Amino acid sequence: MSRFVGRVGGASYDRLRVLHQLDIAVESGHMLVILGSNGAGKTTALRALAGTVATSGRHLALDGEDLSGCAPWQLPAHGVVLVPDGARCFPNLSVEDNLLGAHGAAAGRRKQVPYGRLRDMVCGYFPILRDRSRQIAGTMSGGQRQMLAIGRALMAEPSALILDEPSAGLAPIIVEELFVTLAKIKRETGCAIVMAEQNVGYATHIADHCVVLEEGRTALSGPMAEVVNHEKLRSAYLGI
Amino acid sequence: MESTLLVQSLLLALTTAGLYAAIASGLTLEFGVTGIINFAHGEFVMLGAFLTYFLYEAVGVPPLAGMVLSGLAMTALSWLVFDGFLSRVLKQDEHNQILATIGLSILLINLAMIAWTPDARVMHAPPLLPPLQLGDVIVPGNNLVVLLVGIALYAGMIWFMRHTRQGLLLRLAADDPQLAVLAGVDVTRMFRLSFLIGGLTAGVSGGLVALILYVQPLVGVDLVMRAFAIVALGGLGSIGGALIGAVLLSAAENLTATFVPGGGSWGYGVAFVIIVLVLVVRPTGLFGSERRA
Numbered sequence: 379m380s381r382f383v384g385r386v387g388g389a390s391y392d393r394l395r396v397l398h399q400l401d402i403a404v405e406s407g408h409m410l411v412i413l414g415s416n417g418a419g420k421t422t423a424l425r426a427l428a429g430t431v432a433t434s435g436r437h438l439a440l441d442g443e444d445l446s447g448c449a450p451w452q453l454p455a456h457g458v459v460l461v462p463d464g465a466r467c468f469p470n471l472s473v474e475d476n477l478l479g480a481h482g483a484a485a486g487r488r489k490q491v492p493y494g495r496l497r498d499m500v501c502g503y504f505p506i507l508r509d510r511s512r513q514i515a516g517t518m519s520g521g522q523r524q525m526l527a528i529g530r531a532l533m534a535e536p537s538a539l540i541l542d543e544p545s546a547g548l549a550p551i552i553v554e555e556l557f558v559t560l561a562k563i564k565r566e567t568g569c570a571i572v573m574a575e576q577n578v579g580y581a582t583h584i585a586d587h588c589v590v591l592e593e594g595r596t597a598l599s600g601p602m603a604e605v606v607n608h609e610k611l612r613s614a615y616l617g618i
Numbered sequence: 619m620e621s622t623l624l625v626q627s628l629l630l631a632l633t634t635a636g637l638y639a640a641i642a643s644g645l646t647l648e649f650g651v652t653g654i655i656n657f658a659h660g661e662f663v664m665l666g667a668f669l670t671y672f673l674y675e676a677v678g679v680p681p682l683a684g685m686v687l688s689g690l691a692m693t694a695l696s697w698l699v700f701d702g703f704l705s706r707v708l709k710q711d712e713h714n715q716i717l718a719t720i721g722l723s724i725l726l727i728n729l730a731m732i733a734w735t736p737d738a739r740v741m742h743a744p745p746l747l748p749p750l751q752l753g754d755v756i757v758p759g760n761n762l763v764v765l766l767v768g769i770a771l772y773a774g775m776i777w778f779m780r781h782t783r784q785g786l787l788l789r790l791a792a793d794d795p796q797l798a799v800l801a802g803v804d805v806t807r808m809f810r811l812s813f814l815i816g817g818l819t820a821g822v823s824g825g826l827v828a829l830i831l832y833v834q835p836l837v838g839v840d841l842v843m844r845a846f847a848i849v850a851l852g853g854l855g856s857i858g859g860a861l862i863g864a865v866l867l868s869a870a871e872n873l874t875a876t877f878v879p880g881g882g883s884w885g886y887g888v889a890f891v892i893i894v895l896v897l898v899v900r901p902t903g904l905f906g907s908e909r910r911a
């Protein structure tokens with residue numbers, strides 16, 4: 379049973395403090411969703427966790443192993459992968475090279491599952507990646523690129539998968555499909571998922587825990603079911 | 619007669635194209651991965667040429683072995699330069715990077731002038747291969763060596779980029795360094811690696827220079843200007859385009875030298891005309907495609 383724990387103490391841009399303390403803990407096979415409106419600090423919080431934004435008191439642990447001292451590039455090899463917002467890909471590389479590169483880059487001290495097997499698993503979740511394996515990633519549609527971005531993260535065999543607004547800019551039907559696939563991924567691979575979202579409706583269906591960020595502060599934190607069933611909390615924080 | 623001259627000129631052009639391609643692809647690799655235009659690349663070639671020359675003339679090391687040693691020495695020097703100096707300007711703006719590499723270039727030229735005088739030297743090694751006779755046309759043996767080694771360097775670089783894990787990681791770092799970090803790439807190490815490969819190829823190319831050209835402190839400036847023209851032709855950051863660019867440039871240069879009266883000293887001019895034309899007509903290079911950011 380793996381458990382992903384993270385804490386960031388705060389983050390500022392040009393001395394403007396946009397994030398105060400944030401604590402998260404996710405069990406393997408569970409999903410924690412970070413909700414919050416535009417500018418609430420979700421992206422900043424995830425970057426601070428990954429170490430690409432300076433923060434005070436960063437603490438990161440997976441299965442009791444302390445990863446706080448890891449540089450951002452060392453995290454994938456330790457099983458922690460951030461998928462940044464904007465469906466980013468390596469735009470001039472083919473889909474296949476995107477996946478191959480992610481597999482090669484995550485090679486570390488762990489024994490890796492061979493590339494072919496992982497790719498087949500990823501293409502099982504996102505069949506479009508098999509059909510378009512030779513397409514240059516930058517020419518794909520936004521939805522396809524988001525699938526590639528998540529597929530790339532899975533090539534690192536993550537124990538903790540951190541997703542920044544994977545639904546942004548996608549048509550509702552694609553969002554639904556994506557979330558169904560994410561639920562499947564969390565069930566089948568057993569990884570812990572941390573996901574920033576604005577899409578409250580869908581998120582409540584697949585998340586197990588939620589944290590609501592308001593202007594960089596944790597306004598609410600608890601099991602998803604409790605929050606959804608509690609009428610006051612639901613209307614105050616989720617607006618549904 | 620005219621046609622023999624034409625064939626001879628084109629064949630010689632082909633052999634120098636091997637050297638140009640090797641120099642230009644090192645330059646374009648460094649730029650493609652780090653975003654730094656290394657104006658001192660030519661000086662690494664120049665130092666490699668001097669080293670091969672002195673190893674032969676003073677110690678009697680055969681030129682092929684000297685070439686390998688020059689490659690290794692320039693790899694080591696690139697490491698020093700990158701870690702001690704360039705890695706510190708990486709995060710600064712482009713102007714600072716350009717000033718840094720131009721400064722390094724001038725420094726190395728001046729040191730070479732002080733140490734070895736501006737005089738041109740010729741390495742008096744016997745040709746490494748017998749000349750190749752094709753009908754009326756003769757290609758000197760050393761030109762053949764330059765073609766073979768140059769193409770081998772170039773092909774080796776392409777192979778490394780396409781078929782090794784480190785090459786793949788270099789491509790990730792070149793395409794989106796921030797995303798590469800999130801994927802698990804130690805981007806600083808990749809930046810360094812691109813300079814080590816650039817230094818290796820520059821040093822070996824220097825050995826080739828000693829085989830067919832004069833060895834003197836300014837030889838690198840000549841060559842790097844041509845490399846810029848080639849890179850402009852082939853597309854900045856495209857190793858694949860460097861070979862085509864090299865063939866076109868050296869053909870243009872050799873034809874000018876052969877058929878235009880007094881054209882022998884125009885090599886440089888041809889390179890500049892090509893740079894200007896490409897920049898005006900097709901800034902992504904004749905064969906470069908629009909890269910996605």
Ligand SMILES: Nc1ncnc2c1ncn2[C@@H]1O[C@H](COP(=O)(O)OP(=O)(O)OP(=O)(O)O)[C@@H](O)[C@H]1O
Nearest residue numbers: 391392396414415416417418419420421422423576
């Ligand atoms: N690089 C930056 N420089 C200065 N301010 C920044 C920077 N990045 C973010 N901010 C500010 O920090 C605050 C939090 O931004 P952040 O991107 O973390 O929000 P978010 O919750 O991810 O929003 P969204 O839902 O729109 O993605 C915002 O007020 C934003 O303007």
Ligand SMILES: [Mg+2]
Nearest residue numbers: 420421463543
């Ligand atoms: Mg955001």
